[in-house]
Amino acid sequence: MATISRLRRRRRKRIFLPRVSIEDLSDEDIFSRYRFSYDTFLYIVDLIKAKISRPTNRNYSLSPLEQVLLTLRFLSTGAFFRLIGDSVGISESQVSRTVFSVCSAISSLARQFIHMPVGQEAIRIKSEFFRIAGFPNVLSCIDGTFIKIQAPHQNEADFVNRKGYHSLNVQMACDSKYRITNVVANWPGSVHDARIFRGSNICFKFENGNYDGILLGDSGYPCMTFLMTPYSHPSTPSHTKYNDALCKTRVKIEQTFGILKRKFACLSLGLRVEPIKAATITLAVLHNIGIARNDIVGLLENYEESDSNGLDSTTTDGNGNAMRDHIRITFSQ
Known part of the structure; x- marks a missing residue:
């Protein structure tokens, strides 16, 4: 009994390792x-x-x-x-x-660091986008990307994306300097980009004229007066020229995804932080802090191809098509 009592009283010794420090590390x-x-x-x-x-x-x-x-x-x-x-x-x-x-x-801190450009900032951003390939009035480029997650306990099948793994389909928009201007991290990986966009606050605000400018998206999005997409079947040189200009400009969002995922390996290996939405927004905030403070050295050479979820959008907007035709004509003049 005495031996048992001593064992019960014995406490595991706490061993403290030296805490992590960066004081002795080089900048690299x-x-x-x-x-x-x-x-x-x-x-x-x-x-x-x-x-x-x-x-x-x-x-x-x-x-x-x-x-x-x-x-x-x-x-x-x-x-x-x-x-x-x-x-x-x-x-x-x-x-x-x-x-x-x-x-x-x-x-x-999302409201402080993630927002669409307005005022003089919007004028500067549109000018920088225009210098890329002559595409006018662009405020941001938009796309979806898959963020790998662990299989959820509820509605598990909804989170399996077209590539066969569990993920969120996260909508992001960026400006000409790779700064993230919008994040929507609410949707399972199987949901189409167009559906996410139509249910987003950024779509509502553009529809109601809150922003002076347009978005550029790929063929997974509907063509709208404030969202320009490529022609699915270009049949003339002016169609091709328009598509080329849009592609050269819209690549900014693919480069942004590449920077983000190379900077934060947890996005490729799988997020294990709850809630996942907060973790995703955290990464977007940190990304923008890095962009603002030029902490992206050596990361720009790699970028990912679009994770656009699904086939071309079948949604049409007559006014959007008319706006696209108007922009196309300006390229052929």
């Missing part, structure tokens, strides 16, 4: 491991430290800096929480709570 190592420069990393910490600071009497609690480091390490590698925790001497559950807390704090 910091960017390679965490996908941001040292200055940008500190900027991110300053943005959210009030939201993630936790008053505690524990001797080994995580500071805001350490919380952001752990989260960026997960987002940049997609590694399992247990592996990340083992490397710094904390539990898998604490890593999970930390990533959830930091992602929630960053996603709350």
Whole structure:
């Protein structure tokens, strides 16, 4: 009995490994491991430290800096929480709570960092798009991309995309500098791009004249007065010239997806953070912070082909077709 009592009283010794630090890393190592420069990393910490600071009497609690480091390490590698925790001497559950807390704090900044250009900014963006291939009045390019996820417990079949794996179909728009201007992360991977767009707030706002300009999309979208798409069957040189200009301009959104997925490996390996929508918006916010602070060095050479979900859109809009014909004619003059 005495032996049993001693075993019951015996407590597992807590072993604390040295916490992760970036003070001794070179700028190249910091960017390679965490996908941001040292200055940008500190900027991110300053943005959210009030939201993630936790008053505690524990001797080994995580500071805001350490919380952001752990989260960026997960987002940049997609590694399992247990592996990340083992490397710094904390539990898998604490890593999970930390990533959830930091992602929630960053996603709350979406209105500050993700928005359509207006005013003088819109004029500048349209001018930059025009210089690419002469396509006029473009505010953003739009497309959908698959974000890999674990199989959900409910409506599992709805999340299987045309490529055969579980995902969300995330709608994004971007400007001429790869800055994300809109994110919709509510829809399963099997849903068509056109359906997502028609149910989105950005479609409603363009329909109601909130923005002065147009979007460019691929053939998975309906042609509308504010959304230009390619001709499915170009039959004249002017049709071909129009399609070429649209393609050269719209490639910005494909490059944006490429930058985003190469910067954050968790998007390719599969998001394991709940809620997934908040994690996706977090990545878009971080992407825009990186763009604004020029933290995309070496990432522009790779981009992905469109994940457009489904065949050409069969929805037609007479006014949209007329607008497209008008723009096409300007290319042939």
